Amino acid sequence: MKTVLNEQNRRNFVAQVESMLHDKLSKCYQCGKCSAGCPVNFEMDYTPNQIIKMTELGMEDTVLNSKTIWLCVSCNTCSTRCPKGFEVTGIMDVLREIAERKGITSKTEKEVQMFHEVFLDNVKSHGRIFELELVGKYKLKTKHLFRDMFLAPKMLEKGKLKMHGETISNLNQIAKIFKDFE
Amino acid sequence: MKLAYYPGCSLKGTSFEYEVSLLKILEAMGIEVKEIPDWNCCGASAAHSINHNLAIALPARNLAIAEKDGFESVLAPCAACSNRLKNADYELKRDDILKKKITNSLEMPYDSEMSINNMLEFLIGVVGKEKIKSMVKKPLAGLKVASYYGCLLVRPPKVMQFDDPENPVTMDELVSLTGAEPVDYSYKTECCGAINSLSKPDVVMALTGKVLYDAKNHGADVVVVACPLCHSNLDVRQKEIERKYEEKIGLPILFITELLGLSFGINPKDLAIDGHMVAADRVLKKIEELSK
Numbered sequence A: 001m002k003t004v005l006n007e008q009n010r011r012n013f014v015a016q017v018e019s020m021l022h023d024k025l026s027k028c029y030q031c032g033k034c035s036a037g038c039p040v041n042f043e044m045d046y047t048p049n050q051i052i053k054m055t056e057l058g059m060e061d062t063v064l065n066s067k068t069i070w071l072c073v074s075c076n077t078c079s080t081r082c083p084k085g086f087e088v089t090g091i092m093d094v095l096r097e098i099a100e101r102k103g104i105t106s107k108t109e110k111e112v113q114m115f116h117e118v119f120l121d122n123v124k125s126h127g128r129i130f131e132l133e134l135v136g137k138y139k140l141k142t143k144h145l146f147r148d149m150f151l152a153p154k155m156l157e158k159g160k161l162k163m164h165g166e167t168i169s170n171l172n173q174i175a176k177i178f179k180d181f182e
Numbered sequence B: 001m002k003l004a005y006y007p008g009c010s011l012k013g014t015s016f017e018y019e020v021s022l023l024k025i026l027e028a029m030g031i032e033v034k035e036i037p038d039w040n041c042c043g044a045s046a047a048h049s050i051n052h053n054l055a056i057a058l059p060a061r062n063l064a065i066a067e068k069d070g071f072e073s074v075l076a077p078c079a080a081c082s083n084r085l086k087n088a089d090y091e092l093k094r095d096d097i098l099k100k101k102i103t104n105s106l107e108m109p110y111d112s113e114m115s116i117n118n119m120l121e122f123l124i125g126v127v128g129k130e131k132i133k134s135m136v137k138k139p140l141a142g143l144k145v146a147s148y149y150g151c152l153l154v155r156p157p158k159v160m161q162f163d164d165p166e167n168p169v170t171m172d173e174l175v176s177l178t179g180a181e182p183v184d185y186s187y188k189t190e191c192c193g194a195i196n197s198l199s200k201p202d203v204v205m206a207l208t209g210k211v212l213y214d215a216k217n218h219g220a221d222v223v224v225v226a227c228p229l230c231h232s233n234l235d236v237r238q239k240e241i242e243r244k245y246e247e248k249i250g251l252p253i254l255f256i257t258e259l260l261g262l263s264f265g266i267n268p269k270d271l272a273i274d275g276h277m278v279a280a281d282r283v284l285k286k287i288e289e290l291s292k
Ligand code: SF4
Pocket: A027, A028, A029, A030, A031, A032, A033, A034, A035, A049, A052, A081, A082, A083, A084, A085, A086, A088
């Protein structure tokens, strides 16, 4: 594990995270309650409380490349239970957003990341989600063409897969939102 | 009161059963809701996962349109949508700078004066228990129902402001109104894996499996939900979970609106109950037998 020696870099990173988070990392006293209740802790490389400590220590590369930030399903169990009221779920959002902006692609969890990207592209194109197109594009991008395909016939029969999507009338406004905030 | 309806994308696609059944029961109760004109996707989990501002701006457009049209209250039956709408409203209230940026971008004001309700909140708070009780024509006495809340209805509590985040009871109360028996079990607020259904199916099956087996082991005949993501994971993935863990589950997953509809005596077909992947035939038969 790489430890951080440059104090200025550490401070910059902590300041960036805290301003996006609207919360202070020093609030966390490492009790571990967040990690104990996290439903996906068994798959993570670092527990949520470790991510918090490593962020505070300025271990930027390690947290931004962790599996944990992409495995987190934003269930909010951690934040709800934290005795200090720290935004644990929020820090996962913030670290994902920083990783995304830096163009870091997760080595092990790129499917999760790609799903979010394809999802937002779909919103940008139609203003609403067209599920069939979303799934198709996601499969092309991840090359998992056949995974879950066995579900399709029955879903079609049940009327769960619509063949046509809806596009909103004021798509210009959606384009503007993306232009201003993407 | 002028009531806005924000369906969201799932209710127009994979979870159409939810929309069909909720509109049916509202019609039966004489409650009128109007779809927000030209609504857009709330951005769901994808937006907040990688872009905070987009995650506020996308739902904000829907809220601003509803407010402009004079609605006083918004019903967002999808738990993920109601979570995102409430979250946007919360952030716009606390962050003036972001609010300015967003209302400028939308070219619409927003005053945060509407109440935003998930399905359970709407049924208990806007419709009211008395009204619902008066509609029950065919009590479901003897049916054992496990309410599954998942994450998004109750967490984070400071934003959702709804029920108890560790031990919610609202859906169980609605179940009791139908005459059915609420099942007490351990996983009612455990996460089903939600958004990662397509990208991490194995993790999702592990989480969803725990919920299903626990509900079943506590004697449930059926599980009720108020979230299309929960429904997809519990219903669509159930066969695969049975195969993976080599143990039959066979639990039909109904939306709370369908269970209410059945107790109102509405035909199951009109509630789109045949739209689920796990057939509810056995439960429907049990209801018929119990009512004899
Ligand atoms: S529960 Fe809160 S205080 Fe405890 S380790 Fe997690 S974030 Fe820190």
